Amino acid sequence: MTDTPIAVIGPGAIGGLVAAMLQQAGHDVVVVARAKTAWQITEHGLDVETDAFGSWHAPLTATIEVPHGARVIVTVKAEGPIE
Numbered sequence: 587m588t589d590t591p592i593a594v595i596g597p598g599a600i601g602g603l604v605a606a607m608l609q610q611a612g613h614d615v616v617v618v619a620r621a622k623t624a625w626q627i628t629e630h631g632l633d634v635e636t637d638a639f640g641s642w643h644a645p646l647t648a649t650i651e652v653p654h655g656a657r658v659i660v661t662v663k664a665e666g667p668i669e
Contacts, residue, residue, distance in 0.1 A: 593618050593656040597627060597648065601661030606634045606644035616656065617648040624648035 594605040595618040602617075609615045617627050627648035635641040652658060 589614070591616050591653050591656045593652045593658045595619075595652070595658060595660045596662035597623060597632070598661065598663070601659075602632050603634060603636070603639075604659060604661060605646055606632055606642070607639065609644055609646060610642065615646060616653055617646050618650065618652055619648050621650050624650050 591614040592608055593616050594601050594608070597605060597617045597619050605615050605617050617624070619627065625648075627646050631643055631645040633641070633643050
């Protein structure tokens with residue numbers, strides 16, 4: 587769809603779903619995660635199961651760094667306000 591990848595930082599429940607749905611829509615998506623998680627996602631992809639959107643396997647690629655020039659979506663947990 588486009589040459590500019592979309593990097594999704596934080597492949598938890600929200601980030602994983604966002605990444606999988608963007609990939610399913612034809613976008614070039616890379617997941618950004620810690621090394622162990624990035625390896626697991628690259629090796630096995632993500633299995634998505636939802637009531638609203640159905641179920642599918644998303645063969646995503648993951649890395650530990652945001653690719654140069656990528657558009658970024660941040661989906662990490664917030665621990666609360668910094669005081």
